[in-house]
Amino acid sequence: ELKVEQNPLFLSMQEGKNYTIYCNYSTTSDRLYWYRQDPGKSLESLFVLLSNGAVKQEGRLMASLDTKARLSTLHITAAVHDLSATYFCAVDLETSGSRLTFGEGTQLTVNP
Amino acid sequence: KAGVTQTPRYLIKTRGQQVTLSCSPISGHRSVSWYQQTPGQGLQFLFEYFSETQRNKGNFPGRFSGRQFSNSRSEMNVSTLELGDSALYLCASSLWSGGWYEQFFGPGTRLTVL
Numbered sequence: 001e002l003k004v005e006q007n008p009l010f011l012s013m014q015e016g017k018n019y020t021i022y023c024n025y026s027t028t029s030d031r032l033y034w035y036r037q038d039p040g041k042s043l044e045s046l047f048v049l050l051s052n053g054a055v056k057q058e059g060r061l062m063a064s065l066d067t068k069a070r071l072s073t074l075h076i077t078a079a080v081h082d083l084s085a086t087y088f089c090a091v092d093l094e095t096s097g098s099r100l101t102f103g104e105g106t107q108l109t110v111n112p
Numbered sequence: 113k114a115g116v117t118q119t120p121r122y123l124i125k126t127r128g129q130q131v132t133l134s135c136s137p138i139s140g141h142r143s144v145s146w147y148q149q150t151p152g153q154g155l156q157f158l159f160e161y162f163s164e165t166q167r168n169k170g171n172f173p174g175r176f177s178g179r180q181f182s183n184s185r186s187e188m189n190v191s192t193l194e195l196g197d198s199a200l201y202l203c204a205s206s207l208w209s210g211g212w213y214e215q216f217f218g219p220g221t222r223l224t225v226l
Contacts, residue, residue, distance in 0.1 A: 031213075033215075035217075042217045042219045043202065045214075045215065097167045098145055098215060099145065099157050104154050
């Protein structure tokens with residue numbers, strides 16, 4: 001059974017600081033997704049990582065994928081309050097259609 | 113391009129009742145998946161429909177069922193509601209993009225069971 005684990009689950013950081021969220025998964029997969037969810041809202045797609053060594057950046061967020069270690073990271077640079085949200089990583093398998101298995105989510109709070 | 117729509121947005125039901133939720137995917141998307149989100153269990157996959165056929169099913173009891181129509185719209189039904197069914201139900205509209213599934217989530221239906 002595919003398992004996806006994130007850490008930390010809660011992250012409180014100051015504006016301007018850097019931090020990394022980790023996502024481990026238990027079964028070989030070449031597709032890793034990151035989503036953002038604001039309170040009471042739906043999921044917004046941030047990144048799709050499709051191969052070992054893939055790195056994608058958007059603004060203050062950078063995601064990377066190491067398929068050999070079954071690890072993805074979401075790095076936050078110089079955090080701002082607008083980044084406060086819950087971040088989920090998710091994995092799908094080639095044999096499972098579009099089914100996503102999600103991590104527990106990391107609730108990020110950026111304090112002024 | 114219109115996004116994924118879900119109706120209703122909010123529902124309040126009592127134990128023992130049944131409920132039907134609806135999802136209209138993005139035009140051209142043939143795959144629709146349903147997820148349940150609760151504070152305790154997180155985001156859990158319910159089922160996926162592709163071209164009117166259930167392609168995948170999660171570990172939920174038979175009280176949870178779904179279907180997809182020829183226009184790709186999907187419904188999910190929960191019978192004999194329990195308190196634990198209170199959750200945000202999210203629908204995802206998916207398109208195979210030649211290597212990965214591009215997925216768009218709807219706004220969700222928040223179900224409260226009293």
